[in-house]
Amino acid sequence: MEKRATIKDVAEAAGVGVATVSRVLSGGSASPRTRERVLAVAAQLDYRPSALGRNLRQRRTGGMGLLVPDLTDTFFGQLAEGVLACGRSAGEPVLLASTADDPEQESEMIGMLLEQGVDRVIAVPSGGADTWRPAIRAGMAVVFADRLPADAAEPAGSTGVRDLMLLDGLPAAAEPAARPVDVPAVLADDRAGIRTAVRYLRGLGHRRIAFLGGPGHDRRVAAFREAVGDPVDEELVVFATGSRDAAYAAASGLFQSRPDLSAVVAAGNVLGEAAVLAARELDLRVPRDVSLVMYDDVPWAELCSPPLTVIAQPGRDIGYRAAELVLRTGARRPRTVVLPTELIVRGSCGPHR
Amino acid sequence: MEKRATIKDVAEAAGVGVATVSRVLSGGSASPRTRERVLAVAAQLDYRPSALGRNLRQRRTGGMGLLVPDLTDTFFGQLAEGVLACGRSAGEPVLLASTADDPEQESEMIGMLLEQGVDRVIAVPSGGADTWRPAIRAGMAVVFADRLPADAAEPAGSTGVRDLMLLDGLPAAAEPAARPVDVPAVLADDRAGIRTAVRYLRGLGHRRIAFLGGPGHDRRVAAFREAVGDPVDEELVVFATGSRDAAYAAASGLFQSRPDLSAVVAAGNVLGEAAVLAARELDLRVPRDVSLVMYDDVPWAELCSPPLTVIAQPGRDIGYRAAELVLRTGARRPRTVVLPTELIVRGSCGPHR
DNA sequence: CTTCTCCATGGAAACGATTCCATCATGCTT
DNA sequence: AAGCATGATGGAATCGTTTCCATGGAGAAG
Numbered sequence: 132m133e134k135r136a137t138i139k140d141v142a143e144a145a146g147v148g149v150a151t152v153s154r155v156l157s158g159g160s161a162s163p164r165t166r167e168r169v170l171a172v173a174a175q176l177d178y179r180p181s182a183l184g185r186n187l188r189q190r191r192t193g194g195m196g197l198l199v200p201d202l203t204d205t206f207f208g209q210l211a212e213g214v215l216a217c218g219r220s221a222g223e224p225v226l227l228a229s230t231a232d233d234p235e236q237e238s239e240m241i242g243m244l245l246e247q248g249v250d251r252v253i254a255v256p257s258g259g260a261d262t263w264r265p266a267i268r269a270g271m272a273v274v275f276a277d278r279l280p281a282d283a284a285e286p287a288g289s290t291g292v293r294d295l296m297l298l299d300g301l302p303a304a305a306e307p308a309a310r311p312v313d314v315p316a317v318l319a320d321d322r323a324g325i326r327t328a329v330r331y332l333r334g335l336g337h338r339r340i341a342f343l344g345g346p347g348h349d350r351r352v353a354a355f356r357e358a359v360g361d362p363v364d365e366e367l368v369v370f371a372t373g374s375r376d377a378a379y380a381a382a383s384g385l386f387q388s389r390p391d392l393s394a395v396v397a398a399g400n401v402l403g404e405a406a407v408l409a410a411r412e413l414d415l416r417v418p419r420d421v422s423l424v425m426y427d428d429v430p431w432a433e434l435c436s437p438p439l440t441v442i443a444q445p446g447r448d449i450g451y452r453a454a455e456l457v458l459r460t461g462a463r464r465p466r467t468v469v470l471p472t473e474l475i476v477r478g479s480c481g482p483h484r
Numbered sequence: 485m486e487k488r489a490t491i492k493d494v495a496e497a498a499g500v501g502v503a504t505v506s507r508v509l510s511g512g513s514a515s516p517r518t519r520e521r522v523l524a525v526a527a528q529l530d531y532r533p534s535a536l537g538r539n540l541r542q543r544r545t546g547g548m549g550l551l552v553p554d555l556t557d558t559f560f561g562q563l564a565e566g567v568l569a570c571g572r573s574a575g576e577p578v579l580l581a582s583t584a585d586d587p588e589q590e591s592e593m594i595g596m597l598l599e600q601g602v603d604r605v606i607a608v609p610s611g612g613a614d615t616w617r618p619a620i621r622a623g624m625a626v627v628f629a630d631r632l633p634a635d636a637a638e639p640a641g642s643t644g645v646r647d648l649m650l651l652d653g654l655p656a657a658a659e660p661a662a663r664p665v666d667v668p669a670v671l672a673d674d675r676a677g678i679r680t681a682v683r684y685l686r687g688l689g690h691r692r693i694a695f696l697g698g699p700g701h702d703r704r705v706a707a708f709r710e711a712v713g714d715p716v717d718e719e720l721v722v723f724a725t726g727s728r729d730a731a732y733a734a735a736s737g738l739f740q741s742r743p744d745l746s747a748v749v750a751a752g753n754v755l756g757e758a759a760v761l762a763a764r765e766l767d768l769r770v771p772r773d774v775s776l777v778m779y780d781d782v783p784w785a786e787l788c789s790p791p792l793t794v795i796a797q798p799g800r801d802i803g804y805r806a807a808e809l810v811l812r813t814g815a816r817r818p819r820t821v822v823l824p825t826e827l828i829v830r831g832s833c834g835p836h837r
Numbered sequence: 838c839t840t841c842t843c844c845a846t847g848g849a850a851a852c853g854a855t856t857c858c859a860t861c862a863t864g865c866t867t
Numbered sequence: 868a869a870g871c872a873t874g875a876t877g878g879a880a881t882c883g884t885t886t887c888c889a890t891g892g893a894g895a896a897g
Contacts, residue, residue, distance in 0.1 A: 139883080182601060187539075205561070208556045224579055228577075247535045503879095541853080543882060
């Protein structure tokens with residue numbers, strides 16, 4: 132274990148000052164002669180600048196933080212791969228944390244990132260705007276992915292999602308009024324996705340359509356309500372907490388309490404999985420007894436029998452774009468992006484009988 | 485965006501020296517009076533020590549790196565969750581990178597970690613020992629998880645896996661002979677898992693059993709060969725590269741070239757998925773026409789019809805233990821750990837006909 | 838030939854923590 | 868009462884980089 136060469140070593144060996152070495156290595160001006168020599172010596176010594184020193188000097192860690200609820204959920208795995216891909220091509224490291232959909236853990240992780248000097252985060256938020264205000268106040272560049280904080284004010288204009296506004300409650304003395312800060316986000320077009328699914332089910336004759344949601348599916352349930360139109364049968368809209376057990380319990384409870392339902396929209400792949408399992412357990416046949424549409428196109432959707440009809444959203448792209456946004460921050464104010472969803476019809480929906 | 489308070493601010497506000505603040509905060513000796521005052525001031529200023537400064541001084545970043553091939557693979561998602569859980573409880577950040585099973589990318593990522601000053605890594609290795617030697621030479625504490633480097637010398641004693649030896653080729657001048665360096669690892673008991681599966685299939689009457697492997701499944705294929713005994717029908721042992729497409733192609737090719745096979749052991753969940761898909765495409769019924777055992781117990785194994793019989797390995801535990809090992813490094817020399825596997829019989833295997 | 842400008846260059850000051858070491862006060866032993 | 872040990876405390880060095888600023892030399896313009 133030999134210690135690594137420092138910039139000082141390089142400077143010495145090349146017979147120049149450290150400033151010159153630094154300039155050469157970071158593309159500043161230097162005479163061709165010295166540039167060449169420095170480069171040669173650096174290569175020969177296998178010199179790699181220490182991120183530690185640089186970060187301290189520049190008062191920020193490079194790279195970005197990534198906060199997801201649960202990597203065991205294939206969708207978040209895809210999203211993470213997207214972020215990682217972008218990070219790799221930008222040469223930026225990625226700090227990962229999972230929050231288990233718990234605002235408290237999320238808050239803790241934000242603190243950890245702050246401590247690490249990470250000032251760029253892409254997050255699938257679990258907590259509300261309150262959880263995120265400290266981060267933004269601390270000057271973090273935040274980009275939300277896949278979701279918005281539960282209580283964020285989202286202008287529901289017909290043009291789609293606009294930039295999210297978080298009220299930044301400054302100390303009353305400093306500013307006359309609270310200043311709005313907008314956080315960009317990369318989202319799937321949940322509204323269109325859900326609407327398409329509901330219309331598809333309607334077209335098959337289904338009237339009693341249930342919605343099975345989990346944490347963070349607020350936009351989806353809103354879209355569902357809108358698509359179904361009044362009156363919404365509230366018993367057919369159920370929510371589970373994040374765990375697989377809870378999802379199963381919710382699905383099972385739904386099927387048992389309302390045997391009259393004929394179709395289910397599961398708002399995420401964990402919920403879809405739970406619905407399939409619960410249906411099987413209760414001897415409900417898909418799609419004969421109940422039709423199922425699942426959000427997220429995961430590889431195993433095709434393995435089910437029948438293969439699951441899904442609302443596909445581009446998990447990897449969402450991650451990649453979010454990472455792009457958070458890295459470009461500062462250039463021009465990034466705006467939120469909405470990516471299209473697609474209804475992929477396979478075999479889990481049938482006509483109402 | 486107000487800048488964060490530094491240790492100097494705290495010292496000033498508390499009327500003490502920075503050294504005292506540092507001591508109080510890191511548990512050194514201090515009089516109860518000053519300790520109290522410093523703590524109060526720190527809390528009041530919302531002071532959080534910057535990891536940047538600390539890391540530079542101590543010449544190492546805290547935290548650990550995590551290298552996995554692909555987060556889209558549920559098993560690695562589980563593993564990552566384990567690492568994250570351990571990191572969280574130890575208060576250590578985790579730097580994530582995925583390698584796509586490409587030694588070159590892996591090597592690049594190791595370089596990145598080195599640059600970041602990360603000196604502890606837990607890795608699912610893709611490259612050989614050569615890829616890892618530089619890391620170890622640089623003083624990194626490495627723990628392998630789930631696999632060993634392809635060409636690592638693994639003493640195949642009957643007691644199970646022993647510490648992995650990587651020959652550390654020092655400059656010949658410095659040391660008289662190459663010095664062995666051992667890298668601990670956390671593995672599943674592949675040998676037992678595969679053996680159990682093969683015996684189970686044998687017990688059902690299967691004689692022509694195929695093995696469908698991917699990158700990093702060397703230990704599993706070795707175990708397969710051992711379990712099957714001589715002579716091994718080499719046409720029944722096929723390998724695919726990491727992608728889902730390649731896995732599908734391999735599975736499909738296998739079924740087509742050897743219609744006489746009656747059972748398949750898939751060495752990972754991506755391969756299992758591919759096998760199911762390929763079988764369906766070729767109108768082979770599971771388990772009537774072909775029996776299938778898959779490595780990895782992923783949630784969706786139960787969703788298949790019939791539900792998949794699997795060799796379960798504790799992905800989350802593997803990650804957690806590996807993280808523990810890499811964090812404890814230095815205390816007492818960590819030894820490699822082998823965790824048990826379990827054959828979970830569901831419906832994808834039937835008697836040979 | 839002088840003066841002005843420009844550029845390459847190196848010294849030194851940050852950045853925010855930890856930690857060595859010297860200092861000083863206190864209380865105890867002899 | 869003097870000397871000594873103990874413990875609290877603050878100043879300053881240090882980690883490896885970037886960046887500001889001053890210096891010096893060379894070439895151009897007058």
